Amino acid sequence: MLVLLPPSEGKAPSGRGTALKLESLSLPGLTEARRAVLDELAELCAGDEEKAREVLGLSEGLRGEIAKNTELRSAGARPAGEIYTGVLYDALDLASLDTAAKRRASRSLLVFSGLWGAVRVTDRIPSYRCSMGVRLPGLGALGAHWRTPMAAALPEAAGDGLVLDLRSSAYTGAWKPKGEVAGRTATVRVLHAPTRKVVSHFNKATKGRIVRSLLAAGAAPADPAELVETLRDLGYEVEVQAPARAGTAWALDVLVNEVH
Helix, strand or coil: CEEEECCCCCECCCEEEEECCHHHCCCHHHHHHHHHHHHHHHHHHHCCHHHHHHHHCCCHHHCCHHHHHCCCCCCECEEHHHHECCHHHHHHCHHHCCHHHHHHHHHHEEEEECCCEEEECCCEECCCCCCCCCEECCCEEHHHHHHHHHHHHHHHHHCCCCEEECCCHHHHCCCCCCHHHHHCEEEEEEEECCCCECCHHHHHHHHHHHHHHHHHHCCCCCCHHHHHHHHHHCCCEEEEECCCCCCCCEEEEEEECCCC
């Protein structure tokens, strides 16, 4: 099973240990594309601060985020699972999983990123600020920048198992499963059951809890149909829209009564 996650806008501080080793990150086919973003981002943020703030879409209160991008090559690196914070990652709470579940997380979780393309939770990265919606002056829109290298690297990462796609819309454009891979992909919406509306906060929190439940249970559904049964066994209320044609992802709605 491969689980695709969005990153978090907020991130924990970089560590004080060994600096980033770009070639050590998972999915080595993305290395040159990563280097291109890293180089331009660092150059942008070392120059005109106001231009960098505009390009990165940062409010005045987040101006300080620019400085961390100038130190990406020298700052200490930490496992990505420790760098990413926020509602989904708080609910997932990787640090409190038992050893076996942590091993499963290291194999199955893949976090998408405007800077790195995608990383495993064990990949060591510095804290940074660069969303997938950014358009760098030289490289252009990052979603488009990542499509070609992702198209080569991600099917191999997906292997022949289930792909559980929990990414937000900003990150789905960088890689869209196609053909046979799409047929064993499941996307998830979280709906407030009484209103049938998506509410951002508990959507993220519930997705984090879903991933945690699967990891803690040692669940390994082979395809979307098995995933539905597994989630129901774990206590989730799930409605399913099976694909109307081959090569299309399954759409799952998880219904939640309490907004928290």
